[in-house]
Amino acid sequence: MKVAELKAQIQSNTLKSLYIFTGDEWAVQDIYIKQISKVKQVPLKRIDNISSIKGTLGNKTFTSSYSVYVVRDDKEFIREEKLQELIEKKLSDNIIIFLWTKPDKRSKFYKKYANSIVEFEPLAPNILKKYIKQHIDLSDKSCEQLMEICEYDYGRCLLEIDKIKNYMKHLGPAPMQDGILEKFLKEGVIYRPPKDVIFELIDVILDADANKTFNMYENQKQLKDYSVLGFITLLYNNTRALLQVQSYRGNSLAAASGLSQWQINNAKKHLNKRTNEELIRILKLCQRAEQGIKKGILDEKYVVDCLLVSIF
């Protein structure tokens, strides 16, 4: 089920008894959960597992008869078909919203309730901007900057906005300005992960520039804090994309490679700086490094240094 369909059901008050929410956008899921509770005019209850309510479902009290129950990753409910059947019989006008962090598409549970599953995919940038502006008065440019820093994650944006608002209270009455976001970034109020620097390092590796690579690696302190496995994976994925772009002879590169236009454009900046053979060699080195770390053969402290030396 798409989110738009769920929205239509909420608006027309034709809600089902069971929904399964998946996807990373927890903040948007929260909005819909509250909206469902508001439309049905029943209380919202967060529970640890469904077994805890199987006895009370269908029982009417003086204060309210039904509720919207929210539960996350209840493995027993996923596994036990008898419990599922029992709940289905007793649900009546109650609604259960099952939050499933890592859905297993092969499982019987997924196939049985496929029509009730709503996937909350990351919001499109223009929609995310609209949502952010509902909470804080920022210019378009600052909005885009905030979205980029928070990696287009609405939940994270909300957390940073909350931080900014609380900080602004202490500064006294002052309107939100573009410059304030820059100030917060400089003062570390908003954390900016060292992602830009890591991409710059990978760019110079793919450009086969040994001097720049080692200078950058020595001088950028943020690189030392970056996860070793994360670096290996990033280097691997970028090298692989470059290999695909460099070796393809045809018209429909995106369809043939499965890469997005952004990835293709990125890879094209490094075309022909290294041969295909060298790129395959880098991929094999990354694979050996990753396996070595995970099997405990290689010490993480030295892997990046050895990898860079081996590549050049």
Next chain:
Amino acid sequence: MEFIDCTGVLDAKYSRYKSLLYNKQDIPHFLVFVGFPGSGRHTFVKQYLSKLLSCNVLEYEPGVEGVRDMIDTSYNILAKTIHLIPDMKKMSKAAFNALLKILEEPGDNHYYIAFCNNEYEMPKTIHSRAIFERFVYTYKDIEKFSKTVAMNSDWIPRICNTPGEVLLFRNIYWNIDEWVDYCQKVLDNIADVNICNALKISSKLALKDEEDKIPLEWFFRIVLKLMEQRTFTRQQTFNYGLGIVLDTYDSLAAVRTGVANKSFIFDGWLFDMREAMGVEE
């Protein structure tokens, strides 16, 4: 998971243990069941052995805390009990040392059973104290089992090692013939396409858990079986075929460790295969 022992493997083991008791001998107090997942070890303990001994089965986590929990329980319970550690591979050195303590002096009414895939994945001190019970199925056993559960494809007994794996196909996967066709196409074309298209082969493989695609381990198993029946033309030599088989075995072993990145493993296999087939990038 349901388990119908039409193969007779579990029944044979059950008869052996029953005859031990009938002849007034005791079952060994420390047993290690060696076999792959799906070979019926859990079923044997819970449905056969526990009924034979009329006792409860308690299961523990394979860590130090789990083993200490097992030791405390052994000293506090008088009733006959089977203590089960279902995955010895995950046990640390400290956990093995703790296990050694209880094995030195097991209680009269207590039996300790552990599972492992390979009898050499434990210290020698534990190995020397264990009695090993191997759960192995022949091709005929798997063929018989797969016909009993209405999985009639010829490929099932060729790539499945245990009844549990046959049930996986019946309950979850179903599409073995489609997978074999796909693997055949990969082997036929892998050297003929450019590297960009070759890397796209992985789009049909489950490189992350929970995807509804061909799991990488099954892909390699099918490729190995296809290689067995492949004939070589004059240009191709036995050595290149052997190279492909060895590369695939290495990749399969890497997948089975469960730790390495599957995308990396598959790409590595792909490059090795193309190199073995004489493709110059």
